[in-house]
Amino acid sequence: MFSITKNDALNTIEIKSLNHKVYGQIKLNEGASLQELTLNGQAIIKSLEPLPYKDTYASSILFPFANRIKDGQYTYNNKLYQFEINQTEENNALHGLVYNKSFNVVDTFTDNESASIKLEYVEENESIGFPYTFKIQLTYTFTKTNLELDFSVENTDSKAFPFNLGWHPYFVSDNLSESILEFDSSEKLVIGDRNITTGTEKLEHFKSLKIENKKLDDCWILDSNTIQFYTPKYKLSIYSSAKNNFLQAYTPPKLNTIAIEPTTGVSNSFNNNIGLDILKPNDTYSITWTLNLENN
DSSP states (O other): OEEEEEETTTTEEEEEETTSSOEEEEETTTTTEEEEEEETTEEEEOOOTTSOHHHHOTTEEEBSOSSEEETTEEEETTEEEEOOOOBTTTTEEESBSOTTOOOEEEEEEEOSSOEEEEEEEEEOSOOSSSOOOEEEEEEEEEOSSEEEEEEEEEEOSSSOEEEOOEEEOEEEOSOGGGOEEEOOEEEEEEEOGGGOEEEEEEOSSOOEEEOTTOOOEEEEEESSSEEEEEOSSEEEEEEEOOSSOEEEEEOOSSTTEEEEEEESSOTTHHHHOTTOEEEOTTOEEEEEEEEEEEEO
């Protein structure tokens, strides 16, 4: 049996199975981000403390853009817009607009095999950098060996808007240097100054990435919608339902931790159009990200 409890003082949600083999913690006021996850008794996502959330964006939803917008500026329909610069050291806008928003609980469900919770954020105010209104719904579904995250955004405005999105989870490994990422890719993004995309480069006979002692902040164009993460203790499959998929991998200053970020666009996408999409008024875009655990 599963249970869902809310801590009003901390504004968190906890999801637990009766046998303690499944656990999740969601912080409603930090973009409804999943801060902890255990599946089948195996810790997959742990708190990054003492690293602050404002620096890590741990498990945040990245909307209306993933990664960075150079100088926070972009042109759409021949008009210049300016996002807030929230990465001052590089003078970029970083990771969108909802990572620090507070979500409300819309619905919950529990039974012997699973638990799910639907969360919602409604933006009714047009910002200077993104003068549109929208509604986002997230549904987290937990089972013994799976986490499913369903994301939908509805354009509630009278104007179409540009967007891409991503998810920013950090995963733990007993030994990251002995862990491997496997994915299909024939192109890698070329990242220039200030972590801004400047082009692409072809990959020959690429099959896997041994993490070893690499310091990663890299992005690949994916030729399929599945990423495999092999660690000494478990194998994790990360699946995206999107048509166009990218992988951003980043190693933070915390031992044996890696961000494996499925996205639908890349840095500076509002200017280079890589992965950029348009959502028309009253239309809804939906995507599902799935984690599937296999213990070694």
